[in-house]
Amino acid sequence: MRKRISFDTSAINALAEDDGLLAAIKSGFFTRLTFPSVEEPLATSNETKRNRLFDILNALRINGECLQAHNTIATQLIQNYEQHRSSQWASQDIRFVECETAIARRDFSNIESDEQRTFAQEAKAQFAKVFADTRPEFEELFAAGTDRPATADQLLAHLNGTDGAFWNIAAGLYERASGHRPTEEQIRAFTADCQPFFALMLGLVHAQFEWGIRETQVNENKRVNRVDLFSAIYLPYCDIYITNDLEQKRCVAEITSTANLPVEVFSLREFGDRMTVSVGKNRSANPPSRLRRS
DSSP: OOEEEEEOHHHHHHHTTOHHHHHHHHHHEEEEEOHHHHHHHHTOSOHHHHHHHHHHHHHHHHTEEEBOOHHHHHHHHHHHHHHHSSOOTTTOOOBOHHHHHHHHHTOOOHHHHHHHHHHHHHHHHHHHHHHHTTHHHHHHHHHTTOOOOSSHHHHHHHHSSTTOHHHHHHHHHHHHHHSSOOOHHHHHHHHHHOHHHHHHHHHHHHHHIIIIIOSSOOOGGGSOOHHHHHGGGGGGGOSEEEOSOHHHHHHHHHHHHHTTOOOEEEOHHHHHHHHHHHHHHHHHHSOOGGGSOO
């Protein structure tokens, strides 16, 4: 059975420069294209570059599938839990056939690209504001003597106690999809049942840490952003996740570790090196017939 592999946009961009690795991935893996990995190329203003990225997406799609948007998946998981007392996340059909068809047909116009770019810019600004605006409040607490969390996991320990903000935020997300607000006991039970939702919540914890709490600030353009963190919901649905962004790689690796997910996280270069080593080992184990002992 082929391993399931997913990419963020930085990896798709890098893959556009490596036809050899693309061919190896197509033949050896089952690709699960996340919705953000399609959404961001669509927003690319340069039509030539956009078409090249869609060439890559289409090549990956042939031996794989597209996945629904993160909010659609989360809603389905919550509704399943409401009906069955189980999110059924591992068996849920999250395939986005219409997106696959659009990629194959290049059914995207310049107008749609402009609209997606405008939406992405607005959503990015709103996301940054939600988390960055909390920084002054946190700085007051730290100045007053509260210990500053040094990692997202330390922040999680502060947030997930009884009546903690972690569970209040989770309950709010649940309420949007279900129409009623669960108790803390109920939202804890759902989160324990549903790995994708737990991974999504960990992504939000990382957002709070990166934008509102982290003491050593990285350049804003280098910070893990909205699309990166919402993509955490896809991690339980793949075996290998590739990103070419070092901050994103660190963040995703921490989420998979905290959630105890059996997902390997690589940069594209690391994955390419691994593929090269793997091919070399296979050749050594299976030398040409003329070199084998009789």
